[in-house]
Amino acid sequence: MGKCPLLSDEDSSEFMRSFAEQVSENTRYLRERYMDPQNVLKFSHGHSWEAPANELGDKKGTLQQHGTETEIRLADITEGRAHVIFDAINQVTQDMHDQMERMMFETMKEATDRTGQVVHAAGRPMPEAMYEMLEKMELPLGKDGELSMPSMFVHPSQSPKIMAELDKAGSEFEQRFELLKEKKKEAARIKEQERLARFERL
Amino acid sequence: MRFNETACIVIGVSKYEDSGLQQLPGAVVDARGFFETATGGETGVCDLEKSSLLLNPTVQQVRDAIAEYIYESATTNLTIFFAGHGGETKSGYYLACADSEARKLAHSGLSLTDLFQMLNESDSIHVNVVVDACEAGGFAVDIPAISKSFEMGVAGGLSISLLALSSRNQSAGEAIDGSGGFGTKALLNTMLGSIDTGTNKSELSLADVAQLVEIQGGSQIASFWSFNLQGAPSFCRNCYALRHRSAEVFEPPVQGIPVSSNLTQDHREKLWLCYLQISKQVQPRKIYSVLSGILGDLEDNTVGSSVLPGLFESFSHKARESDDAFAPVILTSVFSMVAADIYNAEDLCEYFLRVLAEQLASTLSVLAADLESDTLFLLRGAGGYSEFFSLPQRVTLIAAWALSAVRIHEVVGFEPEPVQRSMRKILACLSRNYAGSFELISERQAPCIVVISALCAAYAEGDWAENHIGCLYHSYFNRRGKVAKNALPSKEVFSFLRHRLSDEDADYEKYCDRPSESLFALLAHYWISEELDIIRYDLSEVDGTVVGTFIPKNYQEFSGEIVSKGNNVYFRFGFEVFTIAELAAFFEQHLKPRVDHACRDTSQHQNCVALVASLVFPDRIPWQIIEDATGSG
Numbered sequence: 001m002g003k004c005p006l007l008s009d010e011d012s013s014e015f016m017r018s019f020a021e022q023v024s025e026n027t028r029y030l031r032e033r034y035m036d037p038q039n040v041l042k043f044s045h046g047h048s049w050e051a052p053a054n055e056l057g058d059k060k061g062t063l064q065q066h067g068t069e070t071e072i073r074l075a076d077i078t079e080g081r082a083h084v085i086f087d088a089i090n091q092v093t094q095d096m097h098d099q100m101e102r103m104m105f106e107t108m109k110e111a112t113d114r115t116g117q118v119v120h121a122a123g124r125p126m127p128e129a130m131y132e133m134l135e136k137m138e139l140p141l142g143k144d145g146e147l148s149m150p151s152m153f154v155h156p157s158q159s160p161k162i163m164a165e166l167d168k169a170g171s172e173f174e175q176r177f178e179l180l181k182e183k184k185k186e187a188a189r190i191k192e193q194e195r196l197a198r199f200e201r202l
Numbered sequence: 203m204r205f206n207e208t209a210c211i212v213i214g215v216s217k218y219e220d221s222g223l224q225q226l227p228g229a230v231v232d233a234r235g236f237f238e239t240a241t242g243g244e245t246g247v248c249d250l251e252k253s254s255l256l257l258n259p260t261v262q263q264v265r266d267a268i269a270e271y272i273y274e275s276a277t278t279n280l281t282i283f284f285a286g287h288g289g290e291t292k293s294g295y296y297l298a299c300a301d302s303e304a305r306k307l308a309h310s311g312l313s314l315t316d317l318f319q320m321l322n323e324s325d326s327i328h329v330n331v332v333v334d335a336c337e338a339g340g341f342a343v344d345i346p347a348i349s350k351s352f353e354m355g356v357a358g359g360l361s362i363s364l365l366a367l368s369s370r371n372q373s374a375g376e377a378i379d380g381s382g383g384f385g386t387k388a389l390l391n392t393m394l395g396s397i398d399t400g401t402n403k404s405e406l407s408l409a410d411v412a413q414l415v416e417i418q419g420g421s422q423i424a425s426f427w428s429f430n431l432q433g434a435p436s437f438c439r440n441c442y443a444l445r446h447r448s449a450e451v452f453e454p455p456v457q458g459i460p461v462s463s464n465l466t467q468d469h470r471e472k473l474w475l476c477y478l479q480i481s482k483q484v485q486p487r488k489i490y491s492v493l494s495g496i497l498g499d500l501e502d503n504t505v506g507s508s509v510l511p512g513l514f515e516s517f518s519h520k521a522r523e524s525d526d527a528f529a530p531v532i533l534t535s536v537f538s539m540v541a542a543d544i545y546n547a548e549d550l551c552e553y554f555l556r557v558l559a560e561q562l563a564s565t566l567s568v569l570a571a572d573l574e575s576d577t578l579f580l581l582r583g584a585g586g587y588s589e590f591f592s593l594p595q596r597v598t599l600i601a602a603w604a605l606s607a608v609r610i611h612e613v614v615g616f617e618p619e620p621v622q623r624s625m626r627k628i629l630a631c632l633s634r635n636y637a638g639s640f641e642l643i644s645e646r647q648a649p650c651i652v653v654i655s656a657l658c659a660a661y662a663e664g665d666w667a668e669n670h671i672g673c674l675y676h677s678y679f680n681r682r683g684k685v686a687k688n689a690l691p692s693k694e695v696f697s698f699l700r701h702r703l704s705d706e707d708a709d710y711e712k713y714c715d716r717p718s719e720s721l722f723a724l725l726a727h728y729w730i731s732e733e734l735d736i737i738r739y740d741l742s743e744v745d746g747t748v749v750g751t752f753i754p755k756n757y758q759e760f761s762g763e764i765v766s767k768g769n770n771v772y773f774r775f776g777f778e779v780f781t782i783a784e785l786a787a788f789f790e791q792h793l794k795p796r797v798d799h800a801c802r803d804t805s806q807h808q809n810c811v812a813l814v815a816s817l818v819f820p821d822r823i824p825w826q827i828i829e830d831a832t833g834s835g
Contacts, residue, residue, distance in 0.1 A: 001576065002568035003527035004583045006596045009483060011692045012585020018696030019587060074581045079638035082590040082699055 019089065026093040027100065034104060034151065064103055068095035126162050127169040131177060139184050141192055147185045208279040208436060209252040211267050212237040215286030215299055217258045222304030223287050228376030230257050232285035232334055232386035239393050240281060240438065246393070247405055247436045248281060260301040261312050268317065272324045279436060281330040281408075282317075285386055288335030290370065295341040297333065314344035321360060328361045328435045328512075330408045334385040336373045338366035339425045361516065362429045363408040363437075365389075367415070368422040375421060385424070388417040395441025402443050402450045402560050402616075407435040409519045428519050435515050450616050452556045469496045477516065481523035484532045486818045487763060489517070493540045494762075510541060510550060518557075525583065527565055531603070534558040535814040539761035542811040551807050556614045558814070559621075562607035566624040569600070573631035580636065591686070591695050594641040597632055599817065601670065602650035604628045605657035606813055609827075613810045622661065629666045640673035642681075643702075645688040647674065648720040648751075649816035649823045655727040656827040664731070675724045679743060683708045687715040688821045717750035717772040723823060725749065729789045730828055734782040741785070745776035753796040757804045757812040757826050765822060769796065797825040 031040075043049055047063040070088040112118050117136055121129035130152075142148040154162060214233025216226050237255045240246035252275065254267055271277050287298035289307055296302070296311030303310045321329055333341065341364070367385025368374040376383040391397065392414050399410050412426035443451050472492045479485060497510065514537045521529040538554035541547055572579045580596060581589060604625040611618040651671060658667035678685065684702040686695070690713065698713045710716040721744070728734045750772025754765050771792050773779050779788060801809065809826050816824040 001579075001582075002572050003525055004580065005527040005565070005569060006599060007526055007584055008588075008592065008692075009585070011592055011695060012588040014692035015585065015588030015591070015696050018693060022696065072586055074578045077581060077589045077593055077639070078578065078636050080590070080594070080641055082703060085587050085590060085696075085699065086703070088587070 019085070022089050023092050023096065026089065027096050030093070030097045031100065034101070034153070066096050066099040066103075068092050068099075125169070126165045127173050127177075130166075131173075131180065134177070134180055134184065137184075138191075139188055141185070141188045147181060147188060149181075207252060207275070207277045208247050208249055208281075209254075209271065209275070209277045210237070210240045210246075210248040210281040210283060211254045211256065211264075211271065212240065212283045213256045213259060213264055213286070213299075215258055215284075217300060218287070218298065219301055220303045223298055223302065226286060226376065227380050228382045229285040229334075231380060231382040232376075233257060233283065235382060235390055236283045236285075236332075236386060239390055240283070244439065245395075245441055246438050247279075252277065258300045261299040261310065264299055264312055265316075265320075268320060272320055272327075277327065279328045279330075281332065281437065283332045283334075285334045285383055288333060288338055288340075288374075290337050290340030290343065294344050295337070297335060314341045318344060318362075321362065324360055328363070330363050330365070330435065330437055332365045332367070332389065332408070334367040334374055334383045334389075336368060337370055338368045338374065338385075339370035339372070339423075341366060342370065342425070342427070345427065345429075361435065361512070363412075363435055364427045364429075365408055365412050365415075366425045367417065369425060372422050384418045385415075385422055388415045388424075393438045393441070395445055398442045398446070399440060400564055401440065402447065402452060403557070404440055404444065404451050404453045405436040406438055406440050407515055407519075408437040409435070409515075410440075411437055428516065435512075452553070452614075466499075469499070472496065473513070477520055480517055480520040480529070480533065484521060484524060484526065484529045484536075486532050486536045489533070489536050490539060490761060491763065493536070494543065497540065510537065511553070513537075514554070514557075527569060528603070530561050531558065531565055532818055534561055535818045538811050539815050539818075542808055543759055543761050548805065548807060551811060552614065555610060555807060555810055556616070559607070559610045559614050559616050562603065562610065563616075563621045563624070566604055566607055566621060566628060570624040570627035570631070573628060573635070577635045588695065591643060591699060593636070594639045594643045595646055597636050597639050598647045598650040598654070598670070598674070599820075601629060601632055601666075602653040602657075602817055605653060605661065605663075606817060608661055609657060609813065610810055613806050625661070626663070629663060633666065633669065637669075637673070640670050641677040642674040642685055642720055642724070643677075644686040644690070645715050645718065645720045646686075646820040648688075648723045649820050651720065651723040651727060652823050652825065653813065653817070653827060655723075655730055659731065667727070668731075671724060671727050674720075675727075675737075678721060678724065679740065683714065683718065683721070683744070683747060685714055685718060685720055687713060688719075717748040719749070719751050719823060721747065722749040722751050722772075725785060726789060726793070726828070729786055734786055738782050741775055741780065741782065746774065748772055748774045751793070751823055751825070753793070753825060754800050754822075756800050756802070757824075758808050760812040760822060761815040761819065763819075768800070771796070793825065794828075797828065801826045801829060 041049070048061065050060045068091075070092050072084065072088065076084045119129050119133045119136065137150060139150065140148050212233045214230040216228070216230040218225065233255060234257075237253070240248045241250040241253050256264060256267060259267075268282065271280055284297050287302075287304075289296060289298070289311075291308050293308045295314045296307040297314070298304070298307065298311050301310065302312075317331075321327075345364075367383075367389065374383055374385055377387075381387070389411070392399070392411050393406075397414050399406055399414055401410060403410075409426065409428055412424060415424045417424060440451065473496065476485075476489050476492050479488070493510075493513070500509075514534070517537075518530055518533055521533040524530075526532075534554055534557050538551055538558060541550040541554055576582065580593065580600075585592065607621045608618050608625055611621050651674065654667050654670060658664055681702055685708075686698050686702075690698060694713070701709055701713050708714045725737070728737050750770055752765070752768055752770050754760055754768035756767070759765065759767065773788055779785050804812070804826065809824075813824045813827055816822050
């Protein structure tokens, strides 16, 4: 068999670079549903990272590899079914994101188990559990000076039930919750003042 | 200054003074056989009077003989042949002469490094070195001595081709009946025309011969190296072609006329960079620019035209290493353009076209067989997803090359029937296996559309053109005119494909060309084939679309990055043209007369080079080819 004619390595490698960039872009978009981009760090070398002076104990992390595969049928190319490119991107993006999501929740679970920041909701009203959750958390202030409230991830099947319970909890619970938020906000403000006061100034 | 002179120094050592070196009766037989072949008028290219046969010489005698050629003679093409003992030591590879000692080869043998250093003293010379000795591949360790030459990379400077008739770890055997060494026998077999070298040049280079040398029983494997960035490396006559198809054999242009080697360091570096890149990917625009730039800097045109064939030999040897079957074709096309554009040298231009015709014949013959045996052949080793963009273009381009090959054969006077058979097989395979890729996806297909339209009509393949161009035409409408612009960078291809599949209108800023030359070419096809009626009711669909093309002042200068002399003609549907009558009038009044005018003083060879230029640089259309189809040529 002879050599194949008129191939271009450059076209092929540039195309796969764009393909990978698109997967990365899509994955980033999905990741930002869970994670504030302000909290994303980027490293160019090595496979581990460390914040040795972190007072909260969040000191070390290591790179975890995620991988997936995609296949292309040569007949799809000869028949000009170009949409399979974008089907493959969606499949790869979803695979990568699923792995990343799994890892993120596992990491979070490990951290909360370690620090005792766990609230058990079984057998009690959800609003109470949420109250306890907020009580246990140390929340920062956002740039606007308001409390930066946490995101809550629930299984889609549980969502209507929780919403119904929150509605049922009534105004008394709402007031208690608002009071707690005010208390948290004041605590966060003081904490932020203390943090800033640690700088040496003229 | 040197004049064209080809000679050989043939050395055979059968008798050794040192009892540690076994007598080799076959070595002298080999030397005599090689000398006779190399200097025989019908088989070799070496001048008998100027050549030397050294039987059982000492090391000093060999050194003296080589020195005489290098320092005293006017030889421009020297072949050094050695048959005898050889061996690799810790310090390099050595050839054993009559007075050499087996235990002290580094002291008493002929050092290859030494030989190469002597050759480095020469200029304007090509040297073929052939060694039939044990472990001959071992002289690879001495090759760095060659690269130290200040003449390497200089136009008209030193160039070397090396053939070892045994590998580094192999012994070189000889027949027990005293008829000579196996390696030399195989070499002489090829030189004497027992094997088809697949080329119609009247003379073969050592590279041509080396790739066919098959040593009896596979006990020895030949190795070949070439450092002949330029030079005129004729090694022997092409006996097979002269015997079996003499009508198609052509003479390479005369080489070895006075050559100055006053190229600048910048010139040398550019040549080297081009040369080294070729085996990875032939970059036609870069090669064209470098060659035309350098040769344009030379004050004397004759110098340039003498250097060009030499450079071509080296570059094309490198191109054969490429993974792309079309690399030699593209490279030769570029050389034909440089010859035609820069020097306007008809003989040189014709020479490159003849080589191109040959290369196309062999490349297309292999391709036709591969396409017939493997329905997905064009995707073997291809780039996966990027082929959604590349394959439709490659299919169109292959068809255009196959058709152009027939035209080139006709122009250079070769029998077109064999390449026409390949062309038909290729077109049939493309229709059978790649019809789903008959799609207009890039403006780069525009020149191919015109070539396919005109040449299919000329070669009774009108139905194929109807089908292929019809598919391209419909895909233009299916994709709402979203055809990639000619200069779309590779990194934009992915986002272009996404754009093409979307419901968005064509983005002329980022992805598409306005005016569209490909749509103009498609419409021209229906005009050429007198079938405009088919598209009568489609014109309203392209309301507002601008189409047009470039027509040069003449087709003699059609290869430069920018063709400065010429005119762009265009119109907008729904403004200047509404009906097929107006469309036909535009072609008749504004395209045809201008093309006729541009073709006025252009020779067939120049037209052919312009055709090739448009396939290699697809931002120009070879409208001159429609002359055949419209019958006005």
